[in-house]
Amino acid sequence: MKVFYAHSATSSREQTDQEVRMLKDFLTDRTHQKVRVRAGRDDHRNNWKGDWDTWQYNVIHRVDMTTRKPVYDIFVVSGTHCGRATANILRLAISEGRPVFWWSGSNPGNLYKVRGVEDEDPEDWTAGWRIVRDQPKQVPLPFEGNPMP
Numbered sequence: 001m002k003v004f005y006a007h008s009a010t011s012s013r014e015q016t017d018q019e020v021r022m023l024k025d026f027l028t029d030r031t032h033q034k035v036r037v038r039a040g041r042d043d044h045r046n047n048w049k050g051d052w053d054t055w056q057y058n059v060i061h062r063v064d065m066t067t068r069k070p071v072y073d074i075f076v077v078s079g080t081h082c083g084r085a086t087a088n089i090l091r092l093a094i095s096e097g098r099p100v101f102w103w104s105g106s107n108p109g110n111l112y113k114v115r116g117v118e119d120e121d122p123e124d125w126t127a128g129w130r131i132v133r134d135q136p137k138q139v140p141l142p143f144e145g146n147p148m149p
Contacts, residue, residue, distance in 0.1 A: 004072040026107035087129035102133040
């Protein structure tokens with residue numbers, strides 16, 4: 001499984017590297033598959049051609065030259081807010097029907113489906129968009145008046 005990790009642009013290299021390792025371990029433990037995680041910063045460094053819109057589009061649509069399969073199988077983000085580039089990548093992935101998940105940032109951790117991205121402050125290009133994700137479902141406890149199903 002090939003994963004694009006959309007981290008904060010303000011994260012240090014050390015922090016991002018640690019998060020990539022934790023995410024890889026978390027997904028490997030959950031899926032029992034070989035997992036490769038690429039940080040957005042690394043994808044940007046290797047594939048930036050001078051245009052933000054083109055790079056964002058290519059993150060979603062780039063294919064392996066040999067297999068012709070998409071370079072990324074899933075897209076993962078953490079935190080409550082994101083910047084403009086991440087918001088655009090997530091929106092495009094969702095609109096294309098690609099799997100997008102929010103990760104709690106720990107191992108063990110939680111993974112929830114991302115439903116969308118909402119503008120909060122588009123003038124803040126580093127954190128002006130709120131990530132909308134599924135909420136955890138609470139199972140009713142067997143108390144008086146609420147018997148177990």
